[in-house]
Amino acid sequence: MANALIELIGYTRSLMRIYFSYVAVVFMFSAGIPACAQAAPKEVAGTLPWKCHIIDGTSRGADGVKLADVNRDGFMDITTGWEQGGVTRIYLNPGPAKAKGVWPFVTTGLTRSVEDAVFVDLDRDGAVDVVSCCEGGEQSVFVQWAPKAKEDYLDESKWRCQAIPISKGMTRWMFCIPMQVDERGGVDLVAGSKEPNGRIGWFEVPENARDIKAYKWHTISTAHWIMSLRAVDMDGDGDLDILTSDRKKGPMRGCRWLENPGVHCVEGVSPSNRGQDARDTGKPSKQAWSNHFIGCQDREVMFLTVDDIDEDGLQDVLVAAKAPKASEIIILRRLDAAGRSWKEYVIPYPEQTGTAKAVAVGDVDADGKKDIIFSCENATAPKSGVMWLSRRKGVFDGDWLAHDISGPRGIKYDRMELLDVDNDGDLDVLACEEREGGKGLGMFWYENPHGRSER
Structure with missing residues (x-):
């Protein structure tokens, strides 16, 4: 009866969507002059939550979603770490006809306290491997080597899991990108990683990537609690820089990017970080990775994404953030190609949602306008944990509508991916949740109702 009552409350609440014009807090960092405008949220009638299709719910604490087509069949596959379950898994996309059922998977390694998993063919043998970052008491980065034969990919016994020796016990590893x-x-x-010994840096992989004892670590920057890492050419000079969000209070808090000094200057650690840790190896860099803040130094920033949301030809940054009194979606609008000038636009989270966690951008309802999808943690029923925002005017005009996706099920969500899983012409939402019912909902996807049959 109690569960039925909770579902009824959630169903009733989900019939409401929230219209709101945002608290637009604008800040141009190159000028340092803030300007702001406020408007109160309003509620209007809305739609039902989306259907949820469970991919896997057999372990505990699914934590993150990363995609790649590992078997080259044209469908995007998934890797995720199960933090409380202590394993990393890969899920092979069975294709649209079977996507609404459970997906075939393989456990690639035992990875206690895993926070992140990412695909990469590290040894260049054509079989896609997985790298997992672990915090807690494990504090290691694990490489899980894939079997070379395609028919062995789902055979757990053919996978080999190794910790990178130099990573062991260094810090609480949170995120990794190839x-x-x-x-x-x-x-x-x-x-x-996050404190203690929080840092951003890179593992120099030797010519023989399987020679795992030969990996070298190079510190680029100190850090407090890294939530996101993205490899992006932020200044248009042709090489990849590092975009990051750091959530914990301190001098490195906020959204910033680290400027790649160029291939001839990255042989080792930057001079400003030399000696920070005895494990820094290699020759000192000729030039440091310069740090450039783009915003949110006064907020607890969570996961970020990159998208040209206003379609002006410049890549913007969006981040979910916790402010002192509320959660927010921050649009960091890029004003120049060099990545030095930015403006902040703040969209408050609607009422009856959890606290900020992740954000994504895509055209959800196929109306030609880019929408915003966001996820939450602390979304206890009847609150919603995943919603999407549509707009009736321009991106910065403050005319947003909030639509439910998850309903009241789910408490602690993570980062998401947008993908047309069922091949019906719209973007579905791939996500995971780690707290509902004690072990979490697991890995799943929400079916977008705006498919071909709806148009």
Whole structure:
């Protein structure tokens, strides 16, 4: 009876969507002059939550979604770490006809306290491997080597899991991205962590990537609690820089990017960080990775995304953030190609949602306008944990509508991916949740109702 009552409350609440014009807090960092305008939220009638299709719910604490087509069948596959379950898994997309059922998967390694998992063919043998970042008491970065034979990919016994020796016990690893840093050999690994010993840096992968004892670590910057890492050419000079969000109070808090000094200057750690840790190896860099803040130093920033949301030809940054009194979506509007000038636009989270966690951008209802999708943590029933925002005017005009996706089920969501899973012409939402019912909802996707049959 109690569960039925909770569902009824959630269903009733989900029949409301929230119209609101945002608290537009604008700040141009190059000028340092703030300006702001406020408007109160309003509620209007809305729609039902989307259908939820469970991909896997057999472990505990699913934490993050990363995509790649590992078997080259044209469908995007998933990797995720199960933090409380202590494993990393890969899910092979069965295609649109079977996507609403459970997906075939393989456990690639035992990875206690795993926070992040990412696909990368590290040894360049054609079989896509996985790298997992672990915090807690594990504090290691694990490489899980894929079997080379395609028919063995889902055979757990054919996978080999190894911790990168130099990573062990260094810090609480939170996030990793593949990135070619030194243009020698194969791809390198850029990683970020949280305190103690929080940092951003890169693992220099040797020519023989399987020689895991030969990996070298290079610190680029100190950090407090890294939430996001993105490899993006932020200044248009042709090389990849590092975009990051750091949530914890301190001098590195906020959204910033680290400027790649160029291949001839990244042989080792930057001079300003030399000696920070005895594990820094290699020759000192000829030039440091310069740090450029783009916003949100006064907020607890969570996951970010990159998108030209106003379609002016410049890539903007959006981030979910916690402010002292509320959660917000921050649009960091880029004003120049060099990535030095930015404006902040703040969209408050609607009422009856959890606190900020992640944000994504895509045209949800196929009306030609870019929409915003966001997720939450602390979304206890009857609050919603995933919603999407549509607009009737321009991106910065403050005329947004909030639509439910998840309903009241789910408490702690993570980052999301947008993908047309069922091939019906619209973007579905791939997500995970780690608290509902004690072990979480697991890995799943929400079916967008705005498919071909709806138009």
